[in-house]
Amino acid sequence: MSDIGTLETQILADIAAAADEPALEAVRVAALGRNGSITALLKTLGAMTPDQRREQGPSINGLKDKVTDALAVRRDALKNAALDERLSTETVDVTLPVREPPTETGRIHPISQVIDELTAIFADLGFAVAEGPDIETDDYNFTKLNIPEGHPAREMHDTFFFNPKPDGSRLLLRTHTSPVQIKTMLTQKPPIRVIIPGRTYRVDSDQTHTPMFHQVEGLVIDKGSHLGHLKWILEEFLKAFFEVEQVKMRFRPSFFPFTEPSLEVDIQCRREKGEVRFGEGDDWLEILGCGMVHPNVMRNCGLDPELYQGFAWGMGIDRIAMLKYGMPDLRAFFEADVRWLSHYGFRPLDLPTLAGGLSG
Ligand code: DAH
Numbered sequence: 001m002s003d004i005g006t007l008e009t010q011i012l013a014d015i016a017a018a019a020d021e022p023a024l025e026a027v028r029v030a031a032l033g034r035n036g037s038i039t040a041l042l043k044t045l046g047a048m049t050p051d052q053r054r055e056q057g058p059s060i061n062g063l064k065d066k067v068t069d070a071l072a073v074r075r076d077a078l079k080n081a082a083l084d085e086r087l088s089t090e091t092v093d094v095t096l097p098v099r100e101p102p103t104e105t106g107r108i109h110p111i112s113q114v115i116d117e118l119t120a121i122f123a124d125l126g127f128a129v130a131e132g133p134d135i136e137t138d139d140y141n142f143t144k145l146n147i148p149e150g151h152p153a154r155e156m157h158d159t160f161f162f163n164p165k166p167d168g169s170r171l172l173l174r175t176h177t178s179p180v181q182i183k184t185m186l187t188q189k190p191p192i193r194v195i196i197p198g199r200t201y202r203v204d205s206d207q208t209h210t211p212m213f214h215q216v217e218g219l220v221i222d223k224g225s226h227l228g229h230l231k232w233i234l235e236e237f238l239k240a241f242f243e244v245e246q247v248k249m250r251f252r253p254s255f256f257p258f259t260e261p262s263l264e265v266d267i268q269c270r271r272e273k274g275e276v277r278f279g280e281g282d283d284w285l286e287i288l289g290c291g292m293v294h295p296n297v298m299r300n301c302g303l304d305p306e307l308y309q310g311f312a313w314g315m316g317i318d319r320i321a322m323l324k325y326g327m328p329d330l331r332a333f334f335e336a337d338v339r340w341l342s343h344y345g346f347r348p349l350d351l352p353t354l355a356g357g358l359s360g
Contacts, residue, residue, distance in 0.1 A: 107345025259291025
C-alpha cells in the first residue's frame with residue numbers, strides 16, 4: 001500500500017514537472033505503457049488470491065484512474081500554454097497591402113500593344129482591319145501578287161512549305177501579309193481602305209529575325225488614288241505612332257513585284273547610345289516598303305486598273321515596336337519570360353487611344 005502511495009506521489013510529481021507534450025507522453029508510457037509501472041502492478045492482480053485482490057484491486061485501479069485523469073488535465077494545460085505562446089509571438093500585420101489582382105499584375109505583350117496602337121491610328125483615318133489565314137496557298141502568297149513560278153522574288157522569301165498534296169500543289173506559311181490584299185480585293189468592292197496586321201513566317205533566325213514575326217500591310221483602292229495620298233497617310237501614321245511633332249521621310253525607288261512604281265521609305269532619326277530618336281538628327285532608317293498596286297495584281301483580282309488605282313505598303317511590326325520601345329533583341333519577344341514581360345509589357349486596362357495617349 002505504501003508502495004502504491006510512493007508510486008502515486010512520484011508519478012503525479014513527474015506529470016506536474018513535464019514541460020511539454022512529448023515529456024508528458026514519456027511519463028504516460030513509463031506508467032501506463034506496455035512495460036509501465038502501473039501496468040506491472042495491474043498484472044500482479046491475476047496471481048493474487050481473491051482476498052488479496054479485494055484488498056489491493058481498488059487501490060491499484062484507483063492509482064490508474066488518478067494518473068489517467070492527471071495526465072489529461074496536464075495535457076490540456078500544456079496545449080493551452082502552447083497555443084498562448086504561439087498567439088503571443090505570431091502576429092498578422094493587417095496593414096500590409098493585399099496581393100494585386102490579375103488586372104493589375106498581368107501585362108499586355110508589346111506586339112499586342114503595338115497592334116492596338118496601329119489599329120487606333122488607322123481607324124481614325126477611316127481604315128478597317130482585315131485578316132487572313134497563316135496557312136496560305138502558293139497562288140495567294142505569290143502568283144496573284146505578280147510573283148509567278150520561277151520568279152527570283154520567290155527565292156528571297158525563304159518559305160516554309162507543307163508537304164505536297166497528291167495534285168502536286170503545296171500549302172505554305174504565309175511569308176508576308178500581302179496575300180490578304182488579294183483576299184480583300186477578291187471579296188470587297190472599292191473603295192477599299194484596310195490595314196492587315198498579322199503573323200508571318202520565314203526560315204530565318206538571328207538577333208533581328210525570328211522564324212515567326214509580324215507585319216502590317218495597308219491597302220487603299222479607289223478611283224483616283226495616288227502617291228500623294230500614300231505619302232500623307234504614312235506621314236500622319238508615323239507622327240502619331242512615334243508620338244512626335246514631325247517626321248521627315250525620304251522615298252527611295254525600289255522593287256516589289258506587286259507594286260509599280262515601288263518605293264522604300266526611310267525616316268529621319270538620331271542614334272544615341274543605342275537608342276533611336278525620331279523627328280530629329282541626320283541619320284536615316286528604313287522603315288517600310290510601298291508603292292502603287294501593280295495593274296496585274298488588280299486584274300488578278302477582277303479589278304479594272306483603268307478604272308481603279310490603289311496603293312499599298314508593308315512594314316514589320318516587331319521592328320517598329322523595337323524602335324519605339326527600345327527593345328534590343330527580337331528573340332526575347334517570343335521567349336515568354338515573365339520578367340521581360342513585366343518590364344516591357346503594358347498595363348491591361350490602359351488601352352491605347354489617340355485622345356488618351358497611345359503608350360499611356
Ligand atoms: N510584302 C513585302 C515583304 O514582305 C512588304 C511590302 C512591300 C508590302 C511593299 C506591300 C508593299 O504592300 O506595297 O517584303
